[in-house]
Amino acid sequence: MIFELAAGTGYWTELLSASALGILATDLNDETLAIARRRRYGCPVEFARADAFSLGDPDGRFDAAFVGFWWSHVALAELPRFLASLHRRIGPGREIIVVDNRDVEGSNHPLSRRDADGNTYQLRPLKSGACYEVRKNFPGEPELARALVGHAAGPPELELLTYYWLLRYRSAPSPAV
Numbered sequence: 435m436i437f438e439l440a441a442g443t444g445y446w447t448e449l450l451s452a453s454a455l456g457i458l459a460t461d462l463n464d465e466t467l468a469i470a471r472r473r474r475y476g477c478p479v480e481f482a483r484a485d486a487f488s489l490g491d492p493d494g495r496f497d498a499a500f501v502g503f504w505w506s507h508v509a510l511a512e513l514p515r516f517l518a519s520l521h522r523r524i525g526p527g528r529e530i531i532v533v534d535n536r537d538v539e540g541s542n543h544p545l546s547r548r549d550a551d552g553n554t555y556q557l558r559p560l561k562s563g564a565c566y567e568v569r570k571n572f573p574g575e576p577e578l579a580r581a582l583v584g585h586a587a588g589p590p591e592l593e594l595l596t597y598y599w600l601l602r603y604r605s606a607p608s609p610a611v
Contacts, residue, residue: 437496437524439486440504444470444479450500451475458496460484487515489523498529499605506534506571510552517585521605527587532601537572541597545570573599 441447441459443466450457457479461467467481484490486504499520508516520530535542543556546567554572559565573581575592578601582590590603 435495435497437499439484439489439499439501439520441470441481442466444473446500446502447479448473448475451477451479456480458482460489462486487512487519489519492523492525494525496524496528498531499524501530501532503534505532505573507569508571509569510571513581514585517581521585524605526605526607528605530601530603530605533598535570535572536594536597536599538597542570 435456435458436450436454438447438450438457438459441461442463444459447457447459447470454477456477457475458481459467459470459479460482461470462483462485464483467483471481486508501520505513521528524530537545543558545554546557548554553569555567556570557565558568575594578592578599579590582603585606586603587606588604590601592602593600
């Protein structure tokens with residue numbers, strides 16, 4: 435069974451369901467989960483509203499976790515708390531796969547600012563004319579390795595693609611808090 439964090443509208447859930455035995459797809463937003471519930475899946479999928487920083491205790495049913503395009507929205511100072519919450523929920527020794535964007539000029543909204551903690555932001559305009567500032571960090575290999583110290587059991591595998599990075603590792607026996 436896969437624990438999916440920040441499932442959003444279920445795009446990645448649908449793709450994962452082609453090879454999974456079951457998925458618990460979680461997101462903080464009821465609106466996106468409502469959209470996800472309308473998709474067709476290749477395996478049983480449960481949906482739950484969940485806060486990434488307070489996911490609860492393990493129940494032993496997860497073999498792996500998938501985090502798609504969420505890491506980049508987490509404040510740098512909150513990464514340890516997020517990782518501890520994720521690892522506590524799925525338990526030790528579980529496989530974790532994370533995919534997110536790389537900063538490639540012309541493929542992303544340009545960065546609008548950097549705060550005192552090193553977080554970077556983008557301005558995202560909507561068709562309505564409204565514009566929202568969104569936290570969007572683009573960690574490189576050194577930042578990802580540092581973030582996983584105490585959280586990963588053994589060295590993580592990182593694949594850098596043109597527009598995305600793919601991280602694969604196992605949760606440490608005693609997740610850092």
